[in-house]
Amino acid sequence: MDIREQDSIVRYERSPIMEAEQYYPVNNNTEQIELRHVWDVFCRRWRLMLGVVILVLIIGAVYTIKQKPVYESSAMLLVASGRTVSSSADDLGVLSDLAALTRARSVQSQIEILNSSDLLQQAFTHLGSDEVRKGYGGQSVPQWALSVDSKKDSDVITVSVKAYNPEVASALANTVVATYMERDQGFSSEATKQGREYVATELDTVQKQLTDAQRALSDYKRKTKLVVADSQLQAIAGNMLNLQAEQDKANVELAGVKKQKEALISQLNSQGNQIDESSTIQMSPEYQSALATLGELSAKRAALIQEYTPQSREVKKIDGAIAETQARMKEVAQTVVAARQRIRNPILNNYVDSVVNGAAADARLRTLNRVIAARDKQIEALPEQERTMTKLMEKVNVLERTYQMLSDKYYTLLLNEKSTLPTARFASSAHPNYSPVAPNKKKNAALFFLLGLMLAVAAAAIAERLDNRVRDEEFVEQLTGETALAIIPDEKSLRKSAGVVGAVDHRSPFAEAFRVLRNVIILSGAHKDLKMLAITSPGRGEGKSTTCINLANAVAMTGRKVLLVDCDLRCPSLHARLGVSNGIGFTDIVTGGVDPEIAIVETKFNNVYCLPSGPLPNDPSELLNSDESREALRKLSDIYDVVILDCPPCAGLSDMQVISTIAHGVLLVVTVDQTLKPSLYRTIKSLSQIGAPVIGFVVNRLNIKRSGYDYYYYGEKPKKLAEQVKKSRFGRKKRSSE
The missing domain is CATH 3.40.50.300 (P-loop containing nucleotide triphosphate hydrolases)
Known part of the structure; x- marks a missing residue:
């Protein structure tokens, strides 16, 4: 029989007080009831909660005591985020490309390189196995050992190293910075070295050609008894000399740009960034318009170079217009590539520069070839002996000038290679800090106390649930x-x-x-x-x-x-x-x-x-x-x-x-x-x-x-x-x- 059905016997009879409550109900505040319930639980379970908190604090104390003290030392690195290698207007295009290759990377890029695991491993190798074992207890590289950071809008990078030994921490911080500077200097000088080796090869080739040309001219003079050509032949030879010099310069520049482009394409392919020049840069109407303008300016320069020297005001003015056109072509090409790739990569910028430089050198070379061909026809109309002698003299003069130019560039590149500086330098070296940064006793105490409170509340809730x-x-x-x-x-x-x-x-x-x-x-x-x-x-x-x-x-x-x-x-x-x-x-x-x-x-x-x-x-x-x-x-x-x-x-x-x-x-x-x-x-x-x-x-x-x-x-x-x-x-x- 259900208890609610036993109204007369089983159900409790209501007292007058209970009946009064029926007619005069009390408005209970739900929030107060909940707070009172929480207070009741605390009063009943405070011993359990206190025990849990004390237990967790004891565990935290044991954990903190057993932790090895960790020491931290920091070295500060001042980086140059916008340095470039200067070059004169008469330099080969390959030197301009070298300036782009040795351009300093952004602060964020250098932070990424400093955070790389291979750099840390290389620094470990330089530090020595005994020091590593002393500072970390083994040969493995812990993830927490190195941290690199920089403040916003600052060129100073802070390299912080943690270790179980303060001397090892400071030594490793300095070694990481030194290793990075050594690697960065190697990167900067590698491109200059490649250019110098290329110029050295071309210099040997031109030297052999010059020797052969001088021998041929001497033999021809001895054979024909001709010593000096007339004024017309000398004027034609002088003009051809300037044109041949410009042609050789353009050939050297175009060859250097092609070699550089091949190297950059190889690097991009290794990174998974494949660029098709014909379907990206060449498809831009604005780029094609600038390229046509560049061809017209190259033709004007070829005409002026026959009457004026390269250092004349007229030629310099045309060179300025050509430089402006090339700069506009680079901006257009970079915009097209950025829209396709949607990533920032210094190699892509260097690739764009090489494409534009190659297009400029090719346009200048085509114009010079047309002018030289016209001059060749003019020379063909001269008597055979004078014409032959003029060609031999022209060849010798061109090769002499080319040899001199290449010799100057070779020593310039050699000087750049030997004097290349890293893009960063020590702002402050690391010193041993004998105050451990970990374990942080106050922080651990606060964390374990909060953990103890949470576990105490959970234990009280479970106890109430099981009670x-x-x-x-x-x-x-x-x-x-x-x-x-x-x-x-x-x-x-x-x-x-x-x-x-x-x-x-x-x-x-x-x-x-x-x-x-x-x-x-x-x-x-x-x-x-x-x-x-x-x-x-x-x-x-x-x-x-x-x-x-x-x-x-x-x-x-x-x-x-x-x-x-x-x-x-x-x-x-x-x-x-x-x-x-x-x-x-x-x-x-x-x-x-x-x-x-x-x-x-x-x-x-x-x-x-x-x-x-x-x-x-x-x-x-x-x-x-x-x-x-x-x-x-x-x-x-x-x-x-x-x-x-x-x-x-x-x-x-x-x-x-x-x-x-x-x-x-x-x-x-x-x-x-x-x-x-x-x-x-x-x-x-x-x-x-x-x-x-x-x-x-x-x-x-x-x-x-x-x-x-x-x-x-x-x-x-x-x-x-x-x-x-x-x-x-x-x-x-x-x-x-x-």
Whole structure:
């Protein structure tokens, strides 16, 4: 039978206080309830939480102690993020390309190179295995050993190195910087070296050609007896000399650009960036227009070079226009490539420069070839001997000038190669720092403390989740659907030593709670016919005997005669609490051997009498269920105004089921922090199965300070009142004497 269907018997009857709450409901603040619940959990679990925090802190302390101290040293590197190699206007195009190759990289690019693992490994090799083992305990490169950073808009890079030894940390920081500078200098001089080797090869070739040309001219003069050509031949030879020099220069430049372009294409392919010049740069109409303009300017320059020297103002003006056109072609080409690739790469910029330089050299070479071809036709019209001599003289002059130019460029490149400087230099070297940066004791303590707090909260939540004890009256109210008849405060929370009404101040919260319970049960109209009350609890040691004694004392204060009967025939305790003998008791009356007047004894409380259990029977349940037991209790209820039965625990025993069929009402004592939820549920279910007349439940040993119940004294305390009276009398006597 469901407990909610037993309205007349099983359901708790509402008291006037509960009915008043129905008409005057209290508006509970949900947030306050939640905060109170959190506070209750903290009060119950603070020892567990404190233990978890202390444990985590101990683990953190052990972890921190066992960690090796780590030392950090930093070296500062000043980089040049925009340096270029200067070149004159008469330099070969290959020198301009070398200037682009040796251009300083951006700060971010240099940071990426410094962070590379191969650079760190190379620095480890330079440092030495003994030093590495001393600083890191092995030969492997830890990830945390090196960090490189730079402030925004700054050309200073900070290289920080951590190690277990301060000397090793500073030494490795300096070695990393030195290794980077050495590698950077190698990168910068490699391009210059390649150009010098190329010029050296061309210089040897031109030297052989010049020797052959000079021998041929000498042989021809000796053979023909011609020594000096006429003025016309000398003018033609002079013009051809300038044109041949420009042609050779253009050939050398174009060959150098092609070699450079091949090297750059190889580097781009290794990076996975393939560029098709014909489908990117050459497809731009703006680039083609600039290329046509460059061809026209090259033709004008070829015409001027026949009348003026390369250093003349007219030629310089055309050279300036050609340089502007080349710059515009580079901008257009870089824009096209950037739109296709969408990445920033210094090699791509060098490739674009080589493409434009190659196009310019090719346009200039084609124009010179056309002009030289026209001059050749003019020479063909001269007499054969003069024409032949003119060609030989022209060839010798061209080769001499070319040889001189290549010789100058060779030594220029050699000087550049030997004097190449790295793009960075030491701004500040690293020095040993003997103050460890790790472990950071304060930081570790804060982290482990926060971790301990989180784990403590988690442990408290898990403990609450696994806890099956009743922690407040709200759970019982939710389970039964009724409000507690009374809240019995924990006398420890009130700092009182005794737990009996008669032994404490009659105006204390403890005594007041039992008077409230007395009024609800005895004085209310709902229970006016109740003369025999059975008090039980789900388990043992939950305060049912103490509740019986205090309730009996509170009822006796109204002038009623109250009898306490110890019906716990398995583990009686009333006689010990009241200080009476248990030699004769309830079991002697039931068996018929003793008269009730002999077995019942007076207690130290007025109008409160006690019937101990007497000798314990072999089968308590059968003894309680006997007709003699029922008749004895019925007679006792006729003699006394109220009979209170101290019953055994309900869960797991059948005794209470028998007693509930005899008593007029059953009061259930639920003890906070002790009563098990499964036991409470089984108790309610057991009583409902037999239709026990349960009148309600009492919440026992509730910590009123923690739970927020406001018990207080109304009025002045006797001692304080007496002091005030004494002071007032003293004041009147003093004023009368005056």
